[in-house]
Each structure stands twice: as C-alpha cells, then as structure tokens.
Amino acid sequence: MENSDKKDFISTISHELRTPLTSIRGFSQTMLSSWDKLDDESKKRFIKIIEEQSNRLINLVENMLSVTKLQSAKDDIILKEVVIKPILETVISIIKNQYPQKNFELKINDKTPKILVDQDKFHQIMTNLVENAAKYSDENSTIKIETNFCENCEFVAIKVTNTGIGIDEKDYEKIFTKFSRIDNPLTRKVQGSGLGLFITKNLVEKMDGKISVSSKNNITTFEVQLPSANIEKQARAKCKR
Ligand SMILES: Nc1ncnc2c1ncn2[C@@H]1O[C@H](COP(=O)(O)OP(=O)(O)O)[C@@H](O)[C@H]1O
Ligand SMILES: [Mg+2]
Numbered sequence: 001m002e003n004s005d006k007k008d009f010i011s012t013i014s015h016e017l018r019t020p021l022t023s024i025r026g027f028s029q030t031m032l033s034s035w036d037k038l039d040d041e042s043k044k045r046f047i048k049i050i051e052e053q054s055n056r057l058i059n060l061v062e063n064m065l066s067v068t069k070l071q072s073a074k075d076d077i078i079l080k081e082v083v084i085k086p087i088l089e090t091v092i093s094i095i096k097n098q099y100p101q102k103n104f105e106l107k108i109n110d111k112t113p114k115i116l117v118d119q120d121k122f123h124q125i126m127t128n129l130v131e132n133a134a135k136y137s138d139e140n141s142t143i144k145i146e147t148n149f150c151e152n153c154e155f156v157a158i159k160v161t162n163t164g165i166g167i168d169e170k171d172y173e174k175i176f177t178k179f180s181r182i183d184n185p186l187t188r189k190v191q192g193s194g195l196g197l198f199i200t201k202n203l204v205e206k207m208d209g210k211i212s213v214s215s216k217n218n219i220t221t222f223e224v225q226l227p228s229a230n231i232e233k234q235a236r237a238k239c240k241r
Pocket of ligand 2: 131
C-alpha cells in the first residue's frame with residue numbers, strides 16, 4: 001500500500017470501528033450498572049444491538065484483512081463446490097438484523113447449480129452487496145436477491161436489486177475503486193469506507209467471475225457471475241475420456 005493510501009485507510013477504518021465499538025460498550029455498561037432495573041424486554045433489545053454491532057465489526061474486520069491480502073501475491077483461495085441458497089439465507093438474516101426495516105426477497109430455483117468458489121469469500125462478496133442494497137435503498141423497501149442460470153452455462157448469475165437513490169452511469173467504474181464513495185445526501189448520512197466494492201470486485205475476479213452494475217429509474221442491480229460447478233464437472237469428465 002502506498003503511504004497516502006495507508007493514511008486514508010487508517011483514518012476511514014478507525015472512524016468506522018469507533019461507532020459499533022462505542023455502541024457495544026455503551027449498551028454493556030448500561031446493562032451492568034442497571035441490570036436489576038431493566039425489564040427482560042429491554043435486556044433482550046440491548047443484547048440484540050450488541051449482536052448486530054458485533055456482526056458489523058466482523059464484516060468490517062474481514063474487509064480490512066482482505067484489502068491487505070489483496071495486495072500480497074499469496075493466493076489463499078480454496079475452491080469448492082458450494083450450494084448458493086444456505087449462504088444467501090445466512091447473509092440475509094445477518095443483514096436483516098442490522099436493517100430490520102428493510103424487506104428481503106430471496107428467489108432461488110431449486111435446480112440452481114452449485115458454484116465453484118471459496119465459501120468464505122463468497123459469503124463476504126454477498127454480504128457486501130446485500131449490505132449496500134440495504135444501506136442505500138428507500139425506507140421500508142424490498143431488496144431482491146435472485147439467481148439466473150442455464151443448465152450448460154459457464155456461469156451462475158446472482159443479482160441483488162434495490163430501489164433507491166441509484167448510481168449515475170458515469171460512476172459505474174469509480175465505485176469499484178479503493179475508497180470511492182459517491183457524494184450525495186444519502187451517502188453523507190450513512191457511514192462507509194468505500195472499500196466494500198473494491199474488495200468485492202477483486203474477490204470475484206480472483207475466482208474467475210465477473211461483476212457489473214446497472215442503475216436506471218431508481219432501480220439498482222448488481223450482478224455477480226461465478227463459475228458453475230456443472231461445467232467444471234463436464235470439463236473434468238472430458239479430460240478423463
Ligand atoms: N445499491 C447501491 N445503491 C446506490 N449506491 C450504491 C449502492 N451500492 C454502492 N453504492 C455507492 O457505491 C459506493 C461504494 O460502495 P462500497 O465500496 O461498498 O463503500 P461504502 O458502502 O463503504 O461506502 C457507496 O458509497 C455508494 O455511493
Ligand atoms: Mg459498502
């Protein structure tokens with residue numbers, strides 16, 4: 001990392017870490033000092049906030065580690081045949097906890113092929129995209145996550161769609177670069193490091209996939225294409241023949 005990048009990195013990251021940590025500390029302190037005065041409902045609510053904020057920290061730390069790792073040549077990707085649905089269900093339940101006022105619609109055909117990816121990295125990619133969709137969408141709106149595939153296609157596509165402020169076509173490339181955030185009233189209101197999509201694109205491409213965005217009439221869709229395990233099997237079968 002260059003020196004100026006390092007400074008950016010450290011200042012955005014410390015800012016991003018502070019908010020969830022302050023909240024975790026605050027709610028823990030309140031519970032410790034007022035345990036007997038709090039009803040069960042409040043205790044549960046506070047613990048839930050602590051859980052949400054911890055999840056937020058975990059995502060953040062994962063992204064931080066990725067940025068430093070992306071720069072090193074060492075390849076730590078472990079490709080396996082992965083079933084998409086359960087991972088997306090986990091990702092959605094975690095993000096739903098952080099954004100309870102948003103609705104999530106998961107549409108996955110049972111015939112969707114497995115994909116050949118690193119499971120943790122795939123989780124991270126989808127967390128970044130679903131989190132953005134929740135973060136930059138209209139109040140009480142619905143975020144749609146669906147797959148698209150064909151039997152013998154090389155890739156399985158996963159689309160994340162939300163309604164909201166959208167992205168100008170001139171910014172399509174920019175948002176995938178390091179520390180880039182689009183300046184508008186909404187992004188000024190919500191926190192972010194501008195690293196999520198940079199990391200996401202890098203991880204997708206390391207696994208031989210593709211990522212693209214399109215935004216029109218307030219509808220924004222991010223599409224990730226990842227290698228289908230079907231094709232891999234056929235290729236291997238061919239080699240054996
Ligand atoms: N679904 C979306 N709708 C509108 N803008 C988006 C969406 N996803 C990403 N963006 C824009 O792309 C920028 C970069 O995203 P990202 O790299 O995840 O950084 P961060 O979320 O930390 O700001 C965001 O700051 C936002 O301006
Ligand atoms: Mg983000």
